[in-house]
Amino acid sequence: MSNLARIRQAAGVLDGVARRTPLLSSPFLDEIAGRRVLVKAECLQHTGSFKLRGAWFAISQLPEGDRARGVIAFSSGNHAQGVAYAARAAGIPAVIIMPQDAPALKIANTRALGAEVVLYDRATEDRDAIGAELSTTRGLSLIKPFDNADVIAGQGTVGLEIAQDAAALGIEQADVLVCCGGGGLTSGVALGLSETRLRARPVEPEGFDDVARSLREGKIVHNAALTGSICDAIITPAPGQITFPILAQRCGPGLTVTDDQALQAVALAFQRLKIVVEPGGAVSLAAALFHPALVEGDTVICVATGGNVDAAMFTRALTTLEG
Amino acid sequence: MSNLARIRQAAGVLDGVARRTPLLSSPFLDEIAGRRVLVKAECLQHTGSFKLRGAWFAISQLPEGDRARGVIAFSSGNHAQGVAYAARAAGIPAVIIMPQDAPALKIANTRALGAEVVLYDRATEDRDAIGAELSTTRGLSLIKPFDNADVIAGQGTVGLEIAQDAAALGIEQADVLVCCGGGGLTSGVALGLSETRLRARPVEPEGFDDVARSLREGKIVHNAALTGSICDAIITPAPGQITFPILAQRCGPGLTVTDDQALQAVALAFQRLKIVVEPGGAVSLAAALFHPALVEGDTVICVATGGNVDAAMFTRALTTLEG
Structure with missing residues (x-):
């Protein structure tokens, strides 16, 4: 099955399960960016991020006996x-x-969801x-966060929805900016857009731009550090x-964008779109707003990937609106 | 034309103009309310509130010559x-x-929208x-905020969308809680639901419950005060x-709900739904969460009517999540 066919299969499995998230916009954001800005609000997805899509599809594709024994994942997020x-x-x-020192709220939320x-x-x-x-003794299947073909296909449904909505709006060409960690969503979106003239582009925090550098160098390179950004x-x-x-x-x-630009994008998404986006989910919007010269086309589409931000960080972001 | 036919006409005029806002949910909110809670997120509407619907339809219904001369409205919100x-x-x-002492941001936003x-x-x-x-000298048509049949029909499209989405979800009976000022949205929603077994109910801030008291007394009664609530x-x-x-x-x-309950609902909508709701737009959710005994049915639907809240008030709401 082709990659795109697999994403279409995932879309079928996710129909009625994943929320079809809206493309939001505001004339105020268009003015800052100097072009039309459309924001795919995956923060409104169940569990507050796109991650549900890949997890759901990957679980659905496990052989039935394996699936019944359950799954395991490493993640505090x-x-x-x-x-x-x-x-x-x-x-x-x-x-x-999860690490013992993960935020108590994240541990509580994950337990409350039955895990x-x-x-x-x-x-x-x-x-x-x-x-x-645990995998061996209990027969649990590991669901990796990004380096798994089914997870990528599930995340790719975001790209498929963008392709459909862009076509309905008459948008033939645009950069699609995607907040990028290990690249599961970004690669899935790129595959989902493969029959269009829309182009996926990864966005990362400054100093943690392993993907941008890997693309430039044509081989996988690593980040020097793994902590020190609010875009966790x-x-x-x-x-x-x-x-x-x-x-x-x-x-x-x-x-790439700075942490401060990510915070400003969080605040502008609050003020102009009425959505809650976490800093790591707002780097795409930050790139559209604050690096317009690096983007091509009359329209830019930004995936706001998640909204799981605590009150203290959100309050800090809102202070960028003052003064 | 019947009221419902008029709302259907408004839905046709608003198609492709007003955003069809999603019904959001969270298992965490269901647990607090003790039943399924669905939130119609009109804060995601263009301009951040449902008001666009009624304004647009009312303007579309003006005789062509009148419409060309323009419109006038009294509002700072x-x-x-x-x-x-x-x-x-x-x-x-x-x-x-607008009054001279209206918030500078609201004045600037309204001007930025071309008014x-x-x-x-x-x-x-x-x-x-x-x-x-101004109306006389310039021939402007007054667009009243709620006491206008076309405005009511436009707002009624919210009810029509709820009726359609509830039917798709197999929900036959539910209370539909609506944040209520002069009653334009609430009456429109009630009309939009008139062929269903869903029931619209107004929600107001404590001390400003003119509609609840008017309904009880069977005649129009007034509020004792017009200031003193954050649900402006x-x-x-x-x-x-x-x-x-x-x-x-x-x-x-x-x-009715207290200001503090409205603030808590704002904070929970942030935490669990990832949407930005203003206090006056959150009283419906507050009623569902904090007065469950007064609501009927397995499912409650709340209209989150608007998200035009400033950073200071939102930050204040978020403090209710701590401790």
Whole structure:
């Protein structure tokens, strides 16, 4: 099956499950960007991010016996909630492995979605060993956050929806900016757009631009650090073994924004679109608003990937509106 | 034409103009309310509130010669932005009369949407006299905020969409809670639901429950005060001459919530739905969450009417999540 056919299959599986998120806009944002800005609001997706799509489709594709035994994931963030939500809906067990020092609210939310949370000590314990032990003894299937063809196909339904909505609006050509961590969503969107003249482009935080640099150098390169940005949702060591070749073949050049620009985009999405976006989910909008010269076309489409931000960080973002 | 036929006509005029807003949900909100909670997110409407619907339809129904001369409205809030946006799209002048002490951001936003803003001094000038003078000399048509049959029909498209979406979800019976000022939206929704077993119910802030009391007493009664609630978008002196008979015939009993409950609902909509709702647009959700015993049925539908809230008030709402 072609990549696009697989994404269409995922769209069928996700029909009535994933929310078809709207493309939002505001004349005030258009004015800042100097072109029409459309925002695909995946923060309105169930569990507050696009991650549900890939998790759901990947779980649906497990052989029935494996699926019944349950799934396991390593995540303290959006992927954890996507897997927990999808597993509960499928009626199967989910084990989520998180560091002991993960925010209490994220642990509580993941448990409230029905998952068993296993905590480990980052200093003294080996996460992978704990996961391997649980997988073996309980027969759990690992759902990786991005380097998995079914996860990529699930995330690709975002691209398919964008292609359909853009066609309905008469938009033939545009950059589609995607907040990019390991590249699961970005590669999926690029595949979902493959029969259009829309072009996916990854956006990352400054200093954590492994994907942009990998694309420039034509090979996988790593970030120097893994902490130090407020855009925690999209900080990964490097693009994936499966995602990178797709990104290299299909995406336009990467863009980077500062943490402060991401915060301003969070605030403008609050003020002009009335949506809650986390900093890592707002880098796409930040690139459209603050780097317009690096974008091509009359229209730019930004995927606002998630909205799981705490009150303190959101309040901090809102202070950028004053003065 | 029947009221429902008129709403259907308005839906045709608004097709491709008003955004068809989604019904959002979260298992966390369902748990608080003890039943399924669906939130119609009209904060995601263009201009950040449902007001665009009524303004657009009312302008479309003006005789062509009148329409070309332009429209006038008294408002410092959501109605002003709805009228300004609709008038610009129709290519006609809009004059918005606002008090001099209206928030600078609201004045700037209304001007940015292309309207001419005329300011008056509440202490020394008569708003109605200024409006009458402008209407006469320039031939402007007054677009009232709620006591106008076309405005009611436009707002009624919210009810029509709820009826359609509820049917698609297999929901046959539910209370539909609507944030209520003068009753334009609530009466329109009630009419839009008239061929269903869904029941519109107005929700107001404590101390400003003119509609709930009017419904109980079977006649129009007034609020004792017009200031003193953070729910400014829905503070009006009394239900309208046109809206009240519709409300009396078609709505269930009114509900009231405290300002603090409205703020908590704003915060929970942030945390669980990832939408920005203003306090006056969140009283419906507050009633569902904090007065479940007064609501009937397995499902409750809440209209989140608007999201035009400033950073300071939103930050205040978020503090209710802590501790």
